Amino acid sequence: MLVVAIGAPEGVHAAVHRADPTLDSVVATIRRLPVDDVVLATRDEEARKVARAARLVLGSERLALLHLDVHVTAWAVVLAGLTTPALPAASALAVADDVLAHVSTRAIVSTVTSLEKPAPTFRQHAGSLLPSSAFVVDPGRGTVGRFLGHLGIPDGEIIVIARSARPVVPEAHDLLPHPADVELGGPQGLRAAEWPAPRWLEVSSLASPLTSTITNVASGFFHWPACEVCGRAAPESCLFCDVAARPARTGPRGGIAGSTPTTEPLEAVN
Structure with missing residues (x-):
């Protein structure tokens, strides 16, 4: 998944795209990314408001909002987990919950x-x-x-x-x-x-390797219910549409195919 961390400090994982907590900065960052689902990650109310404004400007079809009220060092660990290759953006909350539990x-x-x-x-x-x-x-x-x-x-x-x-x-x-x-x-x-x-x-x-967390989350992809609006599989509510998922999954958007995701080490931005 593509991750834009609004207001993130220097030093978060190199694969995370950082943006200032302003609408212009967030919109410009998203427009530079490939056309794919994007997770807008926030941890304070100012950034959360900017993320919502960006989704109003650009549309909700490819923008998921993940707000976590956590300390900055814990947030950095979560962001590292979100950059795991082959993870769908709809799994962002499940990944965050599992990482934070450890x-x-x-x-x-x-x-x-x-x-x-x-x-x-x-x-x-x-x-x-x-x-x-x-x-x-x-x-x-x-x-x-x-x-x-x-x-x-x-x-x-x-x-x-x-x-x-x-x-x-x-x-x-x-x-x-x-x-x-x-x-x-x-x-x-x-x-x-x-x-x-x-x-x-x-x-x-x-405490535990990121590989364990990602494996746990990936094993549940195809058992998650689907969003009533966009059809993406989600464990609870859809981060794209802000609605609860229905009991039976329909549509191919939530799962992944291919090999089990692998993690990369947390890196500082030079």
Whole structure:
């Protein structure tokens, strides 16, 4: 499938087409692509509105909208999975769900005074007033703890990191089970404030190989129901038409023929 990630930072998989969160940028990017189904991937409301506007301008026949409310490093792992050759665009949500089920995310932040989810304790709020304070946030478990020199990110096939321009810890790479496969934004860090703190580090790790995820999804293609409007097979609702799929599949659009898809490694954009 062709993937356009709206607002994605530098460093996402090289096969992902990046576009600024403006209508002109998204439309221009789509028009440069081959005539095929395209997944517009977003993770914030601004980009989501732009994606919907682009579909109104260009038509919904070949544009699928995939919105995921996830952290940027986890999003980068999902985008890598979506670039697997021979995957149909209609399977994008199934791929994302399976990948995210095996992703662990942790963050180190310099303060929790503005953190809302997960909610810190009053004592942690008070501790944020100390200039040398740092906290570990586990969004999956919904926990916040004092940083004591350990990040606790599990080892995995892929490790993606992102950080603020000012480092929150001196040697972030020493906290990882193995060197990061991708650093979003490069060594200068990200300009975007991914966390409500002036200094932060975010890490996501994929526990299982992408090949396992793609194999699981591919095995279900021909059992998915079909969209009432376009006939594409979809596990739940159609990303192209925004309608629920009917119980019995009709039409050839959702499946794939040929060999089992193979994955490519997550790469940084040079």
